[in-house]
Amino acid sequence: MESTDKRKKIxxxxxxxLFPLFKDEFDIVVVIDVLRATSAICAAxxxxxxxxxxxxxxxxxxxxxxxxxxxxxxxxxxxxDGFDFGNSPYSYRKPELKGETVVLSTTNGTKTINIxxxxxxxxxxxxxxLDVLCEWLIEQDKNVLCLCSGWQNKFNLxxxxxxxxxxxxLLATGNYRSEEDSSIAAKYLFLSAKDNILGYLKAxxxxxxxxNLNLNEDIKYCLTANTCxxxxxxxxxxxxxxx
Amino acid sequence: MESTDKRKKIxxxxxxxLFPLFKDEFDIVVVIDVLRATSAICAAxxxxxxxxxxxxxxxxxxxxxxxxxxxxxxxxxxxxDGFDFGNSPYSYRKPELKGETVVLSTTNGTKTINIxxxxxxxxxxxxxxLDVLCEWLIEQDKNVLCLCSGWQNKFNLxxxxxxxxxxxxLLATGNYRSEEDSSIAAKYLFLSAKDNILGYLKAxxxxxxxxNLNLNEDIKYCLTANTCxxxxxxxxxxxxxxx
Numbered sequence: 001m002e003s004t005d006k007r008k009k010i011x012x013x014x015x016x017x018l019f020p021l022f023k024d025e026f027d028i029v030v031v032i033d034v035l036r037a038t039s040a041i042c043a044a045x046x047x048x049x050x051x052x053x054x055x056x057x058x059x060x061x062x063x064x065x066x067x068x069x070x071x072x073x074x075x076x077x078x079x080x081d082g083f084d085f086g087n088s089p090y091s092y093r094k095p096e097l098k099g100e101t102v103v104l105s106t107t108n109g110t111k112t113i114n115i116x117x118x119x120x121x122x123x124x125x126x127x128x129x130l131d132v133l134c135e136w137l138i139e140q141d142k143n144v145l146c147l148c149s150g151w152q153n154k155f156n157l158x159x160x161x162x163x164x165x166x167x168x169x170l171l172a173t174g175n176y177r178s179e180e181d182s183s184i185a186a187k188y189l190f191l192s193a194k195d196n197i198l199g200y201l202k203a204x205x206x207x208x209x210x211x212n213l214n215l216n217e218d219i220k221y222c223l224t225a226n227t228c229x230x231x232x233x234x235x236x237x238x239x240x241x242x243x
Numbered sequence: 244m245e246s247t248d249k250r251k252k253i254x255x256x257x258x259x260x261l262f263p264l265f266k267d268e269f270d271i272v273v274v275i276d277v278l279r280a281t282s283a284i285c286a287a288x289x290x291x292x293x294x295x296x297x298x299x300x301x302x303x304x305x306x307x308x309x310x311x312x313x314x315x316x317x318x319x320x321x322x323x324d325g326f327d328f329g330n331s332p333y334s335y336r337k338p339e340l341k342g343e344t345v346v347l348s349t350t351n352g353t354k355t356i357n358i359x360x361x362x363x364x365x366x367x368x369x370x371x372x373l374d375v376l377c378e379w380l381i382e383q384d385k386n387v388l389c390l391c392s393g394w395q396n397k398f399n400l401x402x403x404x405x406x407x408x409x410x411x412x413l414l415a416t417g418n419y420r421s422e423e424d425s426s427i428a429a430k431y432l433f434l435s436a437k438d439n440i441l442g443y444l445k446a447x448x449x450x451x452x453x454x455n456l457n458l459n460e461d462i463k464y465c466l467t468a469n470t471c472x473x474x475x476x477x478x479x480x481x482x483x484x485x486x
C-alpha cells in the first residue's frame with residue numbers, strides 16, 4: 001500500500017541518539033536547537049553574516065580563533081572563557097558582524113549539525129524562521145526529517161514543538177505523509193502549545209536552566225516565531241544562505 | 244536548591260536507546276510495553292502463572308523449549324514458528340497455565356527488561372495494572388524511572404501515555420518531583436488521551452501495525468486500564484508476583 005503512495009515523508013526524531021534509526025530514509029534534515037543555537041544562526045544571517053562554520057569541539061574553535069576568526073563558543077548555557085561570544089542570538093545581531101565569517105561551537109546544536117550532514121542536505125530550523133522554512137521545504141518536494149538537538153541527547157520540549165509546527169504546515173499541503181509516533185506526538189504538542197509557546201514552556205527544563213542564567217530576553221527572542229525570514233543551509237563545512 | 248528537596252524523582256525515558264542517559268539516578272525502573280509484552284505478563288500473573296522468565300534472543304527461547312518449558316516468542320507482531328504462543332495477552336489467560344513457569348521472548352519488551360535490570364529493581368508496568376502499580380510505587384517511596392520499550396528503539400505513543408499516567412498519579416501525592424521535558428510531554432499526552440485512549444491511538448504506528456495483523460481484540464485488552472491488579476517484579480532472572 002505504501003509503495004503506491006507518492007507523497008513525501010515528513011518525520012520527527014527527538015534526539016541525536018535516535019538519529020541512526022532514521023538517517024537512511026531522508027533527503028533533507030532540518031536541524032533544530034531552538035534554545036539557542038539554530039535561533040542564533042538564523043539571527044546571524046538575518047543580520048547579514050556572510051557564512052558560519054559550525055564546529056563540534058572547543059579545540060577546533062580555539063584553532064579557528066588562533067587564525068583570527070570571530071568565534072562563538074557555548075557550553076552549559078555559558079560563554080566559554082576566551083571566546084568572543086556564546087550562543088545568545090543578540091550577540092549575532094551586532095552591526096560589525098555584517099559580511100563576516102563566524103565560527104560557532106555549542107553544547108548541542110553544532111554537534112547535531114555535524115551528525116546530520118551524514119544523511120542528506122542540512123537546513124537550519126527554528127521558530128524564528130518557521131514559515132519561510134516551511135515554504136522552502138514545500139518547494140523542494142523531498143523527504144524531510146526534523147532532527148531535534150535536545151539537551152545532552154535527551155528529548156526537549158521546545159525543539160519538539162518547533163518540529164511539530166513544521167510537520168503541521170507540511171501535512172496541511174496534502175503532499176506529505178507521516179507515520180512515526182514521534183511525529184504524531186510532536187504535532188499534538190505543537191497544537192496545544194502554539195497559542196502560548198512561552199507559557200507552555202514555563203516548566204520546561206531548558207527554559208528553567210536559562211532563566212537561572214538570567215537569559216529571559218534570549219528565551220523570548222527564540223520563542224517568537226518568524227522574526228528572521230532566512231534559509232541557512234550547510235554547504236560543505238559552512239553554513240550560508242540558500243541562493 | 245534541588246539538594247534540599249526531599250521529594251523522590253519520577254521521570255520518563257522514551258526509548259531503551261536513551262536509557263544510558265538516565266540509568267544511574269533511579270532505584271526502581273518500571274518497564275512498559277503496552278502493546279503487548281508487559282500487558283501479557285500482567286495477564287499471565289492475573290491468571291495465576293507462577294513465574295515468567297524473560298529472555299532476549301530466540302536462541303535462548305529455543306534452549307528453554309528443548310528443556311520442556313512452555314515458551315512464547317514474538318517478533319514483528321507474530322508468533323515465531325515452533326513456539327507455543329507469542330505475546331497476545333489472551334494466550335496467557337488459559338487455565339492450563341495456572342501455577343506454571345513460562346518463558347517469553349518479544350521484539351521489544353523482554354529486551355527492555357534485560358536492559359533495565361542493570362539499573363535497579365524492575366517492575367512490570369502497563370495500563371492493565373496502572374492503579375495498583377501506582378499505589379505500590381507510592382508505598383516504596385523511591386526514585387522511579389518509567390522506561391518505555393518503544394518500537395525497535397523508537398518512541399511510541401502507547402508506552403508514553405502509560406508512563407504519563409503513572410507520573411500523573413505519583414505527582415498528585417506531592418511527594419514526587421519531575422524535571423525532564425520527556426516527563427512533562429508524557430504527562431501532557433496522557434492528559435489529552437486519558438478519556439479515550441483507544442481513539443487517541445487510532446493513528447499510532449503500532450496500533451496500525453497490529454490492526455493489519457487482525458489483533459484488534461488484543462489492542463482493546465491492552466488499552467483497557469486496571470483489569471489485572473498485579474505487581475510483577477523481577478527477582479534475579481525471573482519475574483514473579485511481589486510478595
